[in-house]
Amino acid sequence: MNEILKILLVLIGAPIVGCLIAGLDRKITSRLQHRVGPPLLQPYYDVMKLLQKDNIVVNKSQNLYVVIYIIFVVLSLLMLVFEADILMIIFVYTISSVALIVGGMSTGSPYARIGSSREIMAILSYEPILILYAVAIYILTGTFNLSALDEASNPLLLYIPFIFVSMLVVMNIKFKKSPFDYSTSHHAHQELVKGMFTEYSGPGLAGIEIGHFYEYVFLLGLMFVFWKVNILMGLILAVIAFLFVLVMDNITARVYWQWMVKTSWTVLLIISVVNVLYLYVYDIKIV
């Protein structure tokens, strides 16, 4: 019974929180740019409006990928809430990312294909770090199950600070915010239009937005895990991550995808590997 309530809470609560996050994002960004900005609930109004539009597609099956995307983001969020195997969560989450990429390519639009191939490069950049994050949890607790972290004496952050730094950048990539907004973006880019989502409109685009709401909660949930022993501190970490993404978005300009892959495979990967090796060599356990 309790579990069903929890599932319902996630299914209904997460998009509300995600919508508020998106609204806050727009509000704060506009204030940083000395604009008044839209109302807090603007993302909600946008979605409602999109849902009422005609369902126009260029390829009859393009919306299937949107459904797969939403469903698997929700599944990975649920698995995170139920403290399942972190490695499995990351693999399930990959399904949703792949669905969006293939969905973009399926439309055949040149803009979407550029966006999708860049997003594939984004996967190349962030996936190793996500998995190393899971491996670090395994080394610290002896299991990939997140539930083990409840018994931990100290927060994860104290043992894997470097991975935390890398994960902050991963957040930036996954929120598709500047400097990494080259696959698609909330703002129009001249050479990219709307990248992967160029051919999505109406209900299809609304679906992608709703999926994003869930995804925001899921991603910040990954940051929450760094201080899971104390809910308040975990939430603070999630907020810090969110603010970091926002600030980066506003103070940086877009870079080449090559730059991202290079940075990720050198700096981020090396500091994460050093962190993992440190844990391994000194045989540190927190359970």
Next chain:
Amino acid sequence: MMEKTVMLLITVPILFSLLFLALSKKLYKFIAWAFFLFGVIFSVQLVLDGIGKYEIAGPNFAMIENIVLVLEALVILYIFYVSVKYKNWPTLGLIVIQTAISIYSFMNIAEVESASFNIDQLSQVMILIVNIVGTAIILFATGYMDEYEEHRHLNRQRTFYFTMSFFIAAMNGLVLVDTLGWLYLFWELTTLCSFVLISYNMDEEGINNGFRALALNMVGGIAFSVAIIRFSGSDIVNLSQVVGTPGGVILLPVFLLCIAGFAKSAQMPFHSWLLGAMVAPTPVSALLHSSTMVNAGVYVIVRLVPAYAGTPLGTAIAVYGSFTFVICSALAVSQRNAKRVLAYSTIANLGLIIGSAGIGTPLAVSAAIMLILFHAISKALLFLCTGEIEHTIGSRDIEDMSGLIKKAPLLTMLASLGMISMLLPPFGVLLTKWISLEAAASNPIVTILIVLGSALTTVYYVKWLGTILSSSMDKKTTTHLKLETYFPLSVLGLSIIATSILLFSIFNYFVNPVVATLLGTGPTISGQGGQFVSEIGGFAYGAVFIVLVLAILIYYAAKMAIAPRQVDNIYMCGENNLDKDKLMFRNGLCSYDKSSVSNIYMENTFGESKLSTIGYVISILIIIIALAGGVL
């Protein structure tokens, strides 16, 4: 009963190969169907017969032993003949060495009085793969070869089918027999068959690549025969005895057998033969790279697990395998030729199998065995699909495949299934990646290599998947659906789904007992609620399957609710040329251009010219270190 099935599994494929030789081309289809039925029925029969060992001794043994000797001599003579005929001196040198070793062992090694067959669950899995996937490939070939030969003005189908069937017989022998001497014969027979098949086109490129495969595998063969001599010093004549003997003196021959396995499984630095094998017709690639040839190598390496598990040699093998996994995945990213992508992906996955075997924990070894099974099915499907795609669009370049979903929907769905099964849950291949990551987490170097490799794997499959699923604006062409082509493809596609659903049962029935006999203890895995739960985590494949079905249902429900849908043109900044082609746009000079976007291949980073040398150097170094640190 088991004896009979074993004998039939080895002799009937030879009979079929003779049938192909004797009968006319028109009947090939029927023979192939019969062969496929035979393969399915008898491989299942072997599973039903259960496990056991049996010995051949007495007069029967003497007779068969003589046949084996004659065959071995014939193999050597044939290699002598071809290497002289085509003036291939390296091969001639190798065959001279090999003859010397054979004569030495013939003179010096005490005669064995019996030979034994050992049928356990690992042999059963291998037999299922070889006989179901292998015969499905031959069936596919009957719908493929006519067109292939027509393009190239060849008429060698007799040789082709003869060798393909013979190959299956040799593979069956290889995975059933326990006596090293006989195993060696089958080992050499597969090498020889692969030579004949790779040089099928009889042009210069084909023959050169055939000889490369022959030479590299003969290096492995020589290592194998030296290993047999060394083993006989410690009274080991059967593969299962290696299993029973604790480490120490036998590590050197074990190492040599591993080298033979590496060569057969096309691991770096031996990998070039497998890439060269791409010149042969697609069914050959599918047979060599998924179900037979390369699996022989990993099969022997998995069998040897008890000898090196937990030793420094085991660690070296783990690092070696996972290194090959990374470097070949990176090489695959840079390839545009679909067959080369698949070839590198094969080498990479075999590297993962070897790496998991090298880790040597019960969990890791079960990952290795499961990956052999899942990889064989998915890769066979992908190779055959690539062959059929080539016949449909006339190219094997990935970039040319965009819009395939409109030209050949069923084929595209099958190919997509194959690719998805290689990289996403809930399919088997990802499960094994999950297990090996969980198992490797105790060895950080291996972990990091596997992490990098799996990210690269995602890259090259997703971009291919996206390309074939992208809808181009070309007119829909109707393809003629040939039963001989689509039946094997569908069988393989359905087996991917079935094996993934029955994951836990397969694990419980086939894998767990093998690991228990190999290592003494099996992994503790429970399978309730559609989960694959080990001591360190749970793979929730059931949930993913259910959610996947749910997604499709929701999609159709939503499709009903949000109607009518209108199919529109793609956005080209308002400059579409609607009449000709929707991808045309008006350029600055008011004439029309076609927009084209290609995938990212990163040739400057991951190209063959950049990475091959590094791969050779590091892999040879690891082998030398393994020899120096683990064996001597």
